[in-house]
Amino acid sequence: MRSLKRSEPRSPPEQYGLGFHRSERAVSGFETAFFSGARQHAFFFESGRGESMSANLEAFLAALAAVQDEGCGAFRDAQQASDVEAARIRFLGAKSGAFKEIEKQFAEIEKSEKRIAGMKLNEVKTALKAALDTALAAVQGEQGGARSGTFDMTVPGVELSMGHVHPITQTIDHLKEIMGRMGFEAAEGPEVEDPWHNFVALNIPEDHPARDPLDNFYLSTARVIGGEGPLSEVHRTEPMNYLLRSQTSTVQIRVMESRRPPIRVISLGRVYRPDAPDATHYPMFHQMEGLMVDAGVTMANLKTVLRVFANNYLGSDVQIRFRPSFFPFTEPSVEVDFWWNGGWIEFGGAGMVDPAVLTAVGYDPQEVTGFAFGLGVERLCMRRHGITDIRDLYSGDLRFLNQF
Numbered sequence: 372m373r374s375l376k377r378s379e380p381r382s383p384p385e386q387y388g389l390g391f392h393r394s395e396r397a398v399s400g401f402e403t404a405f406f407s408g409a410r411q412h413a414f415f416f417e418s419g420r421g422e423s424m425s426a427n428l429e430a431f432l433a434a435l436a437a438v439q440d441e442g443c444g445a446f447r448d449a450q451q452a453s454d455v456e457a458a459r460i461r462f463l464g465a466k467s468g469a470f471k472e473i474e475k476q477f478a479e480i481e482k483s484e485k486r487i488a489g490m491k492l493n494e495v496k497t498a499l500k501a502a503l504d505t506a507l508a509a510v511q512g513e514q515g516g517a518r519s520g521t522f523d524m525t526v527p528g529v530e531l532s533m534g535h536v537h538p539i540t541q542t543i544d545h546l547k548e549i550m551g552r553m554g555f556e557a558a559e560g561p562e563v564e565d566p567w568h569n570f571v572a573l574n575i576p577e578d579h580p581a582r583d584p585l586d587n588f589y590l591s592t593a594r595v596i597g598g599e600g601p602l603s604e605v606h607r608t609e610p611m612n613y614l615l616r617s618q619t620s621t622v623q624i625r626v627m628e629s630r631r632p633p634i635r636v637i638s639l640g641r642v643y644r645p646d647a648p649d650a651t652h653y654p655m656f657h658q659m660e661g662l663m664v665d666a667g668v669t670m671a672n673l674k675t676v677l678r679v680f681a682n683n684y685l686g687s688d689v690q691i692r693f694r695p696s697f698f699p700f701t702e703p704s705v706e707v708d709f710w711w712n713g714g715w716i717e718f719g720g721a722g723m724v725d726p727a728v729l730t731a732v733g734y735d736p737q738e739v740t741g742f743a744f745g746l747g748v749e750r751l752c753m754r755r756h757g758i759t760d761i762r763d764l765y766s767g768d769l770r771f772l773n774q775f
């Protein structure tokens with residue numbers, strides 16, 4: 372508080388700084404309507420810097436200082452939760468706590484002095500709340516032990532809410548573990564791909580419908596094409612060749628480009644397609660790609676690996692069926708169905724790596740052969756857990772997610 376030089380005589384300050392109007396209530400002067408008295412007298416005092424302060428403000432600030440002293444002291448001295456609560460009601464009670472009573476008088480402060488009064492009001496409120504928090508932490512955190520000398524072991528603990536791994540991440544970990552037992556190591560590739568890895572090396576030529584802009588998320592960039600200075604620059608959005616990968620088969624190419632056979636890898640990751648969301652489709656989903664390249668690899672190996680995988684993931688009664696299909700990068704190509712819970716369900720595509728792909732990555736198709744497969748991870752997870760709508764996986768609804 373500023374140092375004050377009295378310009379008129381006044382009575383000595385009373386408890387809580389109510390210097391000019393004694394409260395009828397003996398204990399807490401700050402709780403009273405002292406401002407009615409202050410208004411009548413309207414004394415002014417001068418600060419050491421020559422500024423004057425009304426008696427009204429003087430009393431207001433003094434009352435605040437007093438309530439801060441007494442309130443913080445009460446919180447500090449509280450021994451147990453009931454002491455803290457009593458002090459809270461007395462000093463910070465919402466209806467008639469000591470602080471509230473003073474706060475009510477704020478309206479009576481001169482307009483020109485409201486800023487000083489408001490600042491002090493906030494300062495005292497913050498100090499009281501901090502003292503309350505500290506006192507609560509002391510009596511609750513230690514369950515009153517340190518202060519009261521007792522420790523109640525029967526008081527229930529505060530349960531912490533723990534997060535957990537998303538069901539799709541759990542599925543990915545599980546799939547990696549199963550395939551790892553068959554000697555397949557995990558490989559990764561970028562989600563933003565170039566046309567070579569997403570199309571060309573996979574034997575998907577320029578005019579193939581799979582490259583249609585309506586079937587892919589191509590990326591574009593804004594380029595400056597004219598003007599001077601930042602405000603007059605003209606930007607044009609130009610298409611880039613890059614795209615969000617539409618399949619994890621891109622990783623086949625990246626692995627084969629960087630290694631020599633024998634190869635036995637899986638790659639699990641996100642892929643993107645502009646598919647309208649429905650119960651079984653989502654624009655972003657995950658695939659598990661598998662690739663095995665070595666001398667003498669056949670369709671029999673493919674079928675065995677997929678059957679062992681399905682038995683491990685979905686149960687021992689799962690059967691596997693290959694339906695003829697077409698993928699530009701495998702020959703022959705198949706759709707992979709599992710017999711599960713009384714019906715054939717399609718999980719992905721597969722086939723023998725096309726010799727054109729082996730050649731594109733520098734392998735000799737006369738020396739090595741390989742198989743590849745790509746399965747939808749969401750559909751596997753849904754089957755195993757009885758999830759009927761893929762959108763539930765990405766709704767962020769904890770009532771759903773907490774079941775896993």
Ligand code: FA5
Pocket residue numbers: 617618619620644646651652653654655656658698701704717718719720721722743744745746747748749750761
């Ligand atoms: C492919 O993506 C091929 N790359 C698979 C492949 C790999 C074939 C290696 C040969 C060799 P397809 O487009 O059918 O194939 O997708 C594979 C699986 O991804 C589907 O069977 C399905 O389980 C899943 N899938 C496809 N689109 C979606 C979607 N929008 N939402 C959720 N899952 C999808």
